[in-house]
Amino acid sequence: MSAELTGAEIVVQALTDLGVEVIFGYPGGAVLPIYDALFAQGRIRHILVRHEQAAVHAAEGYARSSGKVGVVLVTSGPGATNAVTGITDALMDSIPLVVLTGQVPTHLIGTDAFQECDTVGITRHCSKHNYLVQDTARLGGVIHEAFYIARSGRPGPVVIDIPKDVQILKARYEKPGVIGHKTYKPQVKGNLSSIEAAVEMIAAAERPIFYTGGGIINSGPVATQLLRELARVTGAPVTSTLMGLGTMPNEHPQFLGMLGMHGSYEANMAMNRCDLMVCLGARFDDRVTGRLDAFSPNSKKIHVDIDRSSLNKTVRVDLGILGDVGGVMEDMLKVWKARGKKAGDLEQWWSDIAGWRARDSFGFEQKGETLLPQHAIKRLYEMTKAQKPIISTEVGQHQMWAAQHFGFDAPNKWLTSGGLGTMGYGLPAAIGAQVANPGALCIDIAGEASIQMNIQELGTASQYNLPVKIFIINNQYMGMVRQWQELNHGSRYSHSYSESLPDFVKLGEAYGWKGIVIDSASGLDEGIAAMLAHDGPVIVDCRVSKLANCFPMIPSGASHVDMILHADETRGEADEDAKALV
Amino acid sequence: MKHLPSERHTLSILVDNEAGVLARIVGLFSARGYNIDSLTVADVSGDHAVSRITVVTNGPPPVIEQIIAQLDRIVPVHRVLDLTALGPHVEREMALVKVAGKGAQRDEALRIADIFRARPVDTTTGSFVFEVSGPTSKVDQFIALMREVGLVEVARTGVVAIARGAEAV
Structure with a gap:
């Protein structure tokens, strides 16, 4: 029979049993017993962030770059509410997290006690699942179950709210054998007859396309290999969402x-x-479909997803396959081979695609000394690709330019806030990725506005000697806001100019970082080289053309064929319907 | 898909009987803009482990399909059954209807109650409380008639429903 442990000791023991190596957190009154239990052990590393939102983003960066579950520990009240943005971000992007929050003692719950908030109420709809643990004896089981829920099916964040008395009272803890949930059992294996039907449809298609997303990355590295094999045997073109970049090699024909x-x-x-x-x-x-009633009007559609509610949610499909995308692709390949299928004659299709490719929609021309943001990112890519860097971003124009011009050849190298679009994501995510991958080159491609949303995390990187690089594409505007104001609001730049910018070099230096300014095209390579040569954290203030915009672009509410390819003819006033779209 | 005609569907949702589970269900409906026409919930298991929630909702078929899929992925939800789609089932609700009046009005109220097999469960010299149960349409009708003879207030349970036949769902 196991000895009795305090709730706080159970937390640490259960996390240890689950193989947790790192926690991102911030202490406070309602989690002091757990911090005390952490102090007494040497197996779990704790990374002290400077703001709870950053703890969650760091855990996301850790999870996405390593494939493990990210773990967060914050206090009650403001600790929990500060974490909400990160939790929502992880829900939207399907990132497995377990977030432990302190809570006031059970007898004070509901009395508006100091640093009390209704954490389970607040996080109910921004987490995959959540718990308020009211009995120390249940704590260990809940933690194991939470990890199971966070990483199975469609991954997501799970919140465990632990009142302070539950952390202090004692109970027996035993590591459970098989971990599961009595009712939550997501379907992983795809229906075989549907998969056979899909194979027949692919083999018969004249103009097929694979439209792939972050589910392939979440499914694990094998799924990436299976996708590449599926592309090879079918000869079909592949496109990826923002979340799925890296599953196909960037240069793959x-x-x-x-x-x-x-x-x-x-x-x-x-x-x-x-x-x-x-x-x-x-x-x-x-962001993928554009105008729904004009979306791919003449195609049959197959959708493979692990979340049943994703099937037929916005676009009706002809064949929905519920299951893990990796397993489904494996079965597709087996059926393809067993039935002796060969790649169809796609010559006309590829010839059409070659015509569209010839438009060179990501093309740009760097002329003179004013640095184009696209060129800065392209050179950053070219000068770092041999090191297989992990790239995070903030949100805005720089994020889209990074997606367009930084090439990814492997999964788990690209960390960006896709669904929620959270400015301030990139720096803590890069910190989390650096913790998970100590030898890797981790770069946050940032904007000068976004970086200020979690700038305090410079201190976290300094404290743990994390050699994170921040590459700020500084155009002195909230560029994407300004771009939309140009497109839809008569170029009235309402509050989108970044006034009173700090001196990023001095700011970095104040935190013990190296600071570098790049302010001309001719100084770009030298600046990037200096950043790479420094073995500690570096903040680069890369000053680029102020008014460059991000193209090509499908304006909100337009169809795929109505892309704006270049910057001319884009200024104007949108009609009411278009203005109302996000 | 919003322009398709709306359908009324009765859903049975079996859930873990734990704190907050009703908030998860109701919050899903409000967060995603689905309709709730009526909702009932009660513990239905011998060991207090499972509650049954009956929701009457309406929407075009793709929306109903999406509601079921969204409900199904809530962790403490065991099963979601679309009784309307599954076929023959029984729906009932109960109402307590308070009517006040004197003389002929009072006699008429009792006569209507008799026709609807509504039982007086409370009476004073100036009022009745009737208990009426049946399909929603019958309860609606009864209340409409009572409006003419001195209706004071109504409390309704909302719909409970179960599939016909010997099988459990």
Whole structure:
């Protein structure tokens, strides 16, 4: 029979049993017993952030770059509410997290006690699941169950709210054998007859396309290999969502680049003109589909997803397959081979695609000394690709330019806030990725506005000697806001100019970082080289053309064929319907 | 898909009988803009482990399909059954209807109650409380008639429903 442990000791023991190596957190009154239990052990490393939101983003960066569950520990009240943005971010992007929050003692719950908030109420709809643990004896089981829920099916964040008395009272803890949940058992294996039907449809298609997403990355590294094999045997083109970048090698001849609002012309045209669309682990997000009633009007659609509610949510499909995308692709390949299928004659299809590719929609011309943001990112890519860097971003124009011009050849290397679009995501995510991958080159491609949303995390990197690099694409505007104001609001730049910017070099230096300014095209390579040569954290203030905009673009509410390819003819006033769209 | 005609569907949702589970269900409906026409919930298991929630909702078929899929992925939800789609089932609700009046009005109220097999469960010299049960349409009708003879207030349970036949769902 096991000895009795305090609730706080049970937390640490259960996390240890679950193989947790790192927690991102911030102490406070309602979690002091757990912090005391952490102090007494040497197996779990705790990374002290400077703000709870950053703890969650760091755990996301850790989870996405390593494939493990990210773990967060914060206090009650403001600790929990500060974590809400990160929790919502992880829900939208399907990132497995377990977030432990302190709570006031059970007898004070509901009395508006100091630093009390209704954490389970607040996080009920922004987490995959949540718990308020009212009995120390249940704590260990809940933690194990939470990890199971966080990482199975469609992954997501699970919140465990632990009142302070529950942390102090004692109970027996034993490591459970098989971990599961009595009713939550997501379907992993796809229906075989549906998979056979899908194979027949793919083999018969004249203009097929694979539309792939972050589900393939969540499914694990094998799924990436299976996708590449599926592409090889079928000969079909592949496009990826923002979340799925890296599953197909950037330079692969069958890869059309990212699709959607700022995707490539060839990817969007191919989506519009295909006769068969095979969606693998993506969810027909509005940034991908554009105007729904004009979305890929003449295609049959197959959708593979682990979340039943994603099937037929916005786009009706002809064949929905519920299951893990990796397993479904494996079965597709087996059926393909068993039935002796050969790649169809796609010559005309590839010739159409070559025509769209020739438009060179991501093209730009760097002339003179004013640095184009696209060129800065392209050179950053070229000068770092041999090191296989992990790239995080903030949210805005720089994020889309990074998606367009930084090439990814492997999964788990690209960390960006896709669904929620959280400014301030990139720096803590890069910190989390650096903790998970100590030897890797981790770069946050940032904007000068976004970086200020979690700038305090410079201190976290300094404290743990994490050699994170921040590469700020500084155009002195909230560029994407300004771009939309130009497109839709008569170029009235309402509050989108970044006034009173700090001196980023001095700011970095104040935290013990190296600071570098790049302010001309001719100084770019030298600046990037200096950043790479420094073995500690570096903040680069890369000053770029102030008014460059991010193209190509499908304006909100337009269809794939109505892409704006270049910056001319884009200023104006949108009608009311378009203004109302996000 | 919003322009398709709306359908009324009765859903049975079996859930873990734990704190907050009703808030998860109701919050899903409000967060995603689905309709709730009526909702009932009660513990239905011998060991207090499972509650049964009956929701009457309406929407076009793709929305109903999405509601079921969304409900199904809530962790403490065991099963979601679309009784309307599954076929023959029985729906009932109960109402307590308070009517006040004197003389002929009072006689008429009792006569209507008799026709509807509504039982007086409370009476004073100036009022009745009737208990009426049946399909929603019958309860609606009864209340409409009582409006003419001195209706004071109404309390309704909302719909409970179960599939016909010997099988459990």
